[in-house]
Amino acid sequence: MKYERIEKGYFLERPNRFTAEVEIRGKKEIVHVKNTGRCAELLVPGATVYVQRSDNPERKTKWDLICVKKGNRLINMDSQIPNKAVKEWIEAGNLCENPTMLRQEVTYGNSRFDLYAEEEERKIFIEVKGVTLEEDGVVKFPDAPTERGVKHVEELCKAVRDGYEAYIFFVVQMKNVKYFTPNTRTHPEFGEALQKAREQGVHIVAYDCEVKKDEIKIRKEVPVLLEPKELQALADPLVEWFRKHKRALPWREDPSAYRVWVSEIMLQQTRVEAVRPFYARFMKELPTVEKLAVAEEEKLLKLWEGLGYYNRVRNMQKAARQIMDEFSGEFPRQYDQIRSLSGIGSYTAGAIASFAYGIPKPAVDGNVLRVLSRILASEDDIMKQSTKIKIEYMLEGVIPKEAASDFNQGLIELGALICVPNGMAKCEECPVKHLCRARKLGKVMELPVKTKAKARRIEKRTIFIFQDGEKIAIRKRPAKGLLAGLYELPGRDGHLSEEEALAFCRQIGLAPIRIQALGAAKHIFSHVEWNMIGYKVRVDELEKKCTEQMLFVHPEEIERNYPIPAAFEAYTDHIQILLGQEKYNMMPETNDVG
Template identity: 55%
Template structure:
């Protein structure tokens, strides 16, 4: 059955593929950067980050040598910061072991930090023409619908079987186009949310789910474990024209990033004022800054914010807090999007 999708898919892709910046110059470095960025991020959102990242770090050597804080700032807004940290680790290994060029070898790519079978397959096939599949969520959705496969796509065994099946039918002369045609079909036609656009699908005639009217029943996924809910109080502390931030621990959630001061649980105004006074700061004014939430993969923050203005002090560091001006908070210190609802209190006059 899958052999029958190869030619129609490739023809459709040739006529319908989107114009994307990383497709225009698919060097190994460009393919790698784009594929890491595209994990759990929309294509339209990635375009701007991709251009900014390559402008700042045009070569793999630049990524390997970039100071971590600057690197995290370039990644700010994409989330999952371990992705870019692993990219830098991999870049340094490539500089040391492969003379600064990603290896044209699937197995060697797979051994680099942060590169799994999907990314290794994408780089190998698109940049080097090596026939290896690149199976992500889009591809799994397409294949399970075509074959009406009831297995759980979150299981590694299911992904492995799909990789093996695709490897058997992969064209040797254009493996990159074949992989991208499957990705493109999943992103634009056999879509994840809402009804698939089966009337536009080049392989609808061999799709079992389409034939049996079961498209919306696939892919099958086991129910996800419920996220842990954490309540937090976020403090926007203004000292003259500067604002308090602090650096998170080097390990764990949002490791090594800067954040607005925050405390576990919902604090009362009295408790907040007591905390501020404990830092030897003099609070002049406090008011609510609204509620917000941010969802991580395994935890959800439900936040209540407060804006506190303190008597101006020339101290740049108070306990674990450092005071930075608006420009520094935007351009120098990587503050994760979890705090985006409260950034307006720093960037505007209140």
Template identity: 60%
Template sequence: MLEQIVTPLLSWYDKHARVLPWREDTAAYRVWVSEIMLQQTRVEAVKPFFERFIKALPDVQALSEAPEDELLKLWEGLGYYNRVRNMQKAARVIVSEYGGDFPADYEKLLSLPGLGHYTAGAVSSIAFGIPMPAVDGNVLRVLSRVTASYEDVLKQSVKTAMEAEVKKIIPADRAGDFNQALIEIGAIVCVPNGKAKCEICPLAFLCEAYKKGIVDELPKKKVKRERRIEDRTILILKEGDRVGIRKRPSKGLLAGLYELPGLEGHLSEEEVLAQVKAWGYAPLRILPLTGAKHIFSHVEWHMTGYAISLEETENMDQEGLLFVDVKETEEHYPIPAAFAAYAEYLNISLGQEKYKEGK
């Protein structure tokens, strides 16, 4: 049955494909960067990140040589920072083993750090025309509905089986277009959460879920476990025009990024002032800030905060804290979006907020 989707899908894509910066030039490096960025981030949000990243690091060689802080700053706001670290590892392999050129070989691409079956399939098909599948969440949703499959799409065995089915029908002369068409229709037509636009879908004529009226029931996904809740107290420590930040450990959550210092639990003003004095600082004023929440994949931070003005001392940089000009934090130090609510009190923007304001 799936063979019947090829012609109408490609015809639809030829007319309705979105104009995207990484489609203007399908060099392997650009395809790769865009695909990693697009994982769990909306297309419209990715555009400015992609353009800034490519401008700063235009090729594999530049990526392989980028200092970590610059790399993480370019990624600020996209989350999942290990992805860009793996990109740099892969870039270094490409430079050392392939002379800086992406290998036009699916298996060699798959062997690179951070490239799974989807990314290897996307790069090999879009950049090199190799007929290999690129099955992401959009494709899993489309295929589940077309075939009316109730199998759990989060199971690797189900994804592997769908990849095998797609591989059978990929047209050798339009492999990249076909994969992008499947992804595209899932992104803008066969969308999730009861919003599917079946009335304009070119695959509705053979979609089993549409015929049976079960589109909203698919795809099936096993219920995820609940996230762990962590209470945090975030501190904005200011001395004149400088703010205290510190680098997080090299391993664990938000590894290697800079943060506004935090304490476990929701602390009172008295507890916070006692801790700041124990660090060797002299607080002048303290202002309670509103609460905020940030959701990671397996944990939620429930935060409260305080802005504290400090008296200048001879040694401000202690307890792992680095006092830097407020504007420098926005320009040079990678600070994750988890702190965006408190960055507002410093009149700076982090990650995606910068682009919303046209900065």
């Protein structure tokens, strides 16, 4: 659809639903607003708008508001154009190849629908809705309660029962959006009506548009997400349960953004009880973003020793420096700004935004994926990114604004304590068991669907404890790759026999006095598994003759100052060095997200 006589202007204010004041060529003009919705997020003072001069010289208002610029998006606001655009789209053969009839404003029952089409035996009613409300790439309808809209949806259901086809066609008056969803916060009854309509056979579709200042054209289909009724009923019982049963955790005592961030990064792949002492030590040494930003790397890695995934703490320091440089040392308070920080994905950003600031953004981890898969009896593979994105979209529509933190933490807590993995769910204790489709279908043991990870690569290693007097040899690993920049006990690829081990000692300039086999050990990384054997070798005058780049350090100093990864725990025990978890008399445990 093309427009003529278009002028650029700047929005000033909106005195009522039907008019706006716009500066056009330096002069304030009264402009007719065809879209009588609220549009408060679009019509902000100073916004660039495009208006059409009327071709009727007798008309009281000479201008019509056509589109507005929001950020980098151009959004068409002409409420009369969606019907014309859909009619043009159908005439082009998109809904029917050869429609024999296409009429506008056709009455059926107690409603008048926008379009009616016929093709051979097909008889189709189409109700068209223009969509201009956009938040973070998600488009929603309506922006104000619409009893008339609910009535239309109900009449379309009746038409389907009478043998007609029926479509609700949401014309998204902009392009490049994530998905469409009903605005259940503004009008929950409309969302419920859409859900029932889909169940009864009404087709619900949404298409975005190519929008120019003087043109709009339907472009491509976008996903339609209707929150299942189970999700719509989830908030109240979940929040009530969480407030009664939540665990006392140190990062919940003062949920500042920094404290939440540190805890969430530590909790990835690690159980809560294992994290507590690490968290306490880290917060004591680096209590602020500024302290983290300027910490020396070896101190940082030493504080992280035993948690693994050392790139995470390196990314935390990068993010801390970003905060110092880009946000004047203040942790950002907007979701998109939080998401822009190094090492922060959608889960961590959602957790910080909701736990610290009460922003209703989803925080979907393995626990949440498991809980939602069971509640919805979904057979989508939770290892696929598309499944996570779908769950995030659905949750975003039902997170209560007044209880975003408790809702998100409640889902995570439910997965950690009640809806646990491997079919061991404590269904009788679950506060939302009445909503759980998997329980009703007897499928809790089967869900979630989770494809097995690829088999890890097996690497054989021989580990050496070289000891000269009381000092032990350690060396720094390369700056890139596995365990980058950490210190380790020297090693060789492959499993060496005792004779081969002694030959290696001599090859690097050591004079072995005594060798002791230490036995086998195994350490599992995310994609690699080390199968190790070890030797303790007492050598003579280690520091003077060794040709390798090694440090020769007393065990107490190693334990105090040098970050050694947990992969070497089985061998550091032989020289009384405690690493990470051992210092707290506990072993690391992995959280199964299935």
